[in-house]
Amino acid sequence: MTQLSSPPSPVPPSDIPSALAGTAATPDASAHLEETGGDAETGRLVIVSNRVANLRSTGQAGGLAVGLAETLKERDGIWFGWNGAPDGVTGGEVQVERVGPAEQVTVPLSPKDVAGYYLGYANSVLWPLFHYRLDLVDYRPAFYESYQRVNETFARQLAPFLKDDDLIWVHDYHLIPLARCLRKAGCRQRIGFFLHIPFPPPDILVASPNHAELVEALLDYDVIGFQTQADAVNLKAYLAERSPAVQLDDTRFRVGTRTVTIDRFPIGIDAKGFAAMTREADDEVQIDLMRRQVLGRRQIIGVDRLDYSKGLPERLKAFDRLMAQHPELEKSVTYLQVAPPTREKVGAYGDIRAELEALVGAINGRLADFNWTPIRYIHRSVDRAKLAPLMRGSQVGFVTPLRDGMNLVAKEYVAAQDPADPGVLVLSRFAGAAEEMHEALLVNPYDIDEMARTLYQALTMPLAERRRRHEALLDHVMRHDARAWQEAFLAALSGATGSAARPQQAPS
Structure with a gap:
């Protein structure tokens, strides 16, 4: 953001x-x-x-x-x-x-x-x-x-x-x-x-x-x-x-x-510019998108700096709870979390990194199969030209900070979607964006069970409702731009x- x-x-x-x-x-x-x-x-x-x-x-x-x-x-x-x-x-x-x-x-x-x-x-x-x-x-x-x-x-x-x-x-x-x-x-x-x-x-x-x-x-x-x-x-x-x-x-x-x-x-944001990026995926991203399409796998995506304000451990726990409550989703849903480092010389940031890496390892160690890694965790910066098509190819945008000024990732996720078959934005009530983006699925990022239920709602939402919500969100993002x-x-x-x-x- x-x-x-x-x-x-x-x-x-x-x-x-x-x-x-x-x-x-x-x-x-x-x-x-x-x-x-x-x-x-x-x-x-x-x-x-x-x-x-x-x-x-x-x-x-x-x-x-x-x-x-x-x-x-x-x-x-x-x-x-x-x-x-x-x-x-x-x-x-x-x-x-x-x-x-x-x-x-x-x-x-x-x-x-x-x-x-x-x-x-x-x-x-x-x-x-x-x-x-x-x-x-x-x-x-x-x-x-x-x-x-x-x-x-x-x-x-x-x-x-x-x-x-x-x-x-x-x-x-x-x-x-x-x-x-x-x-x-x-x-x-x-x-x-x-x-x-x-x-x-x-x-x-x-x-x-x-x-x-x-x-x-x-x-x-x-x-x-x-x-x-x-x-x-x-x-x-x-x-x-x-x-x-x-x-x-x-x-x-x-x-x-x-x-x-x-x-x-x-x-x-520059909604038009970000939307244009989604149509310019490089070979690496296109291969990843095609692979998931062939395997029939849906993706939840989160993009945040590795910061304690972003609610990343709670997000991982919610995904873990989703898998426990809906075992039928195993091997059919993955969670991609991009979390580039920031302010690594401040002690609290080292703590959140250690906690996050331990959670990723524990969840993957318990759930992963030889051809399915439930959580893909990237701890480095990823070029926006790659993020835009990755967002477009993700069925859920998971944006749940514990507190945030605005959070432009939420707006970028909306801008990246295909209006004919859009994904669903799951958004923290405590992000500034929630004051504007009423058609997102709003959640309490401290409530793990609520986030798990909302993820399931997003993954199973009918196309007509997804289109209705996305149309309203996209109109707002386009008109209220940078x-x-x-x-x-x-x-x-x-x-x-x-x-x-x-x-x-x-x-x-």
Whole structure:
């Protein structure tokens, strides 16, 4: 839901758009475009993220790397972020490369700050906290100091590149304090923030010793965007309980002399582009599809980073329960789980890998036959050009995170299906996508028996019902695509009036 090649992994792939296509706007986008006169391209677009996409590449792995790189190829702008090398010097030399009308600006980080800012505060504190996993939060004051230091350094390095009328779009939990740091550096441009992962309710957020500072920093943005209405409501509830911010209407808050917009902007995918990939299977994938067709075997597919938030052990247990309850399915159904590694230097990720591999071995050891392996487990990245036809050839898409910002795999699975004979999406109620994709079979990922029953329902669903559900899901995925997401957010940011003294040239 993005897999840039250099470790550590930049942004969770299930939480960002896979590409840009189409021009249809969401209802949210239409409203924002109407309010701002339909012009979401005032000035340059400056994108800031933890990692920078390769703007020269035509074959990005997906996610943010594709979703916004194409936009910068169409308009003047900058993409700014860490260069991904683990052995630099924080605040060191800035590298600038022009690609068409845009500039790719990358900066280094020291090993100490990679450990403290990225692996530490971002991924050992904020990631588990925002995914409701307080038991996995590893808070250390030094992590927060590194997190603040990196954001302050990024702001100092970015400020000289900014122009008066730039729109600055900051992405994800690594960079929550960046607007505050830019304001202190004298920047008065419109700055928006989009959170790709969930935002927790107040009673979970306050478990962080720095919760007040984080929310105060968020309020220095002009537009704060979330994946779901539930995430936006969580921030609004925190403000109502613990902040002097005054709510003006459903989405606008008065913060001192400024107005801040808080709204949902659900991410989409390049549905047309992903669907086109399904018709370009290489020989290896075609052989696999034909073999299953000859043997009359159906396939359940899951595609997730190996992350504790994805509910992978529960998913394997549900498949095992399905086989126990319906032995007639043995040798006729396989489960393919693609789970590429991520953040392997964080201890919790080693634990989930060991648990998953033990489960796969135990289930296969008990059920497998010489010509049937019930679970096929792939612990490496698989090219999207292979995943798309594999999804199309799978009769069930199994997408059951314990908590997820959006989960674009669900949307990709729908886009990949043959409308004449579509598969069935089994989707967690706790994925952000569930707020939109009502025609999927929604499940509680903590309830193993319910997931097993739902898998059986999906495998035995009549064609007419499969077509009806898929038609509605595909219509939504096609209309609410990645470009609609961008148009909605940038229209809101173009119309923002929150900054105190705008526009003003950033200091050089």
